Amino acid sequence: MRKPKKNVKTRNIVLKIETHERLDKYKIKLMNEKEDSKLTFDDVINDLLDEIPQDTRDELKTLGSKGENSGEIIKRLVKVYKERKK
Numbered sequence: 001m002r003k004p005k006k007n008v009k010t011r012n013i014v015l016k017i018e019t020h021e022r023l024d025k026y027k028i029k030l031m032n033e034k035e036d037s038k039l040t041f042d043d044v045i046n047d048l049l050d051e052i053p054q055d056t057r058d059e060l061k062t063l064g065s066k067g068e069n070s071g072e073i074i075k076r077l078v079k080v081y082k083e084r085k086k
Helices: 017-034 041-050 054-065 070-085
Strands: none
8 A cells, every 4th residue: 555645635535336325415414404505525524523532533543544444444433423323
């Protein structure tokens, strides 16, 4: 795996179609809640990340710095989110 450049402002990510569709549905829901039709996927993902407890965020940050697969990190995010909804 290549070492990512640190001086970039954006990065491209690849999502499975199913994940993208789910994220798009959440985006629409969030747009209705916030009454803002100009939300980006970046805004949506940040909203989801803000719901995660700080200790879990620290764990995910550690995984990312170890080169952990982003798919695995997203699975953990979803798991935490589902647990919090219960």
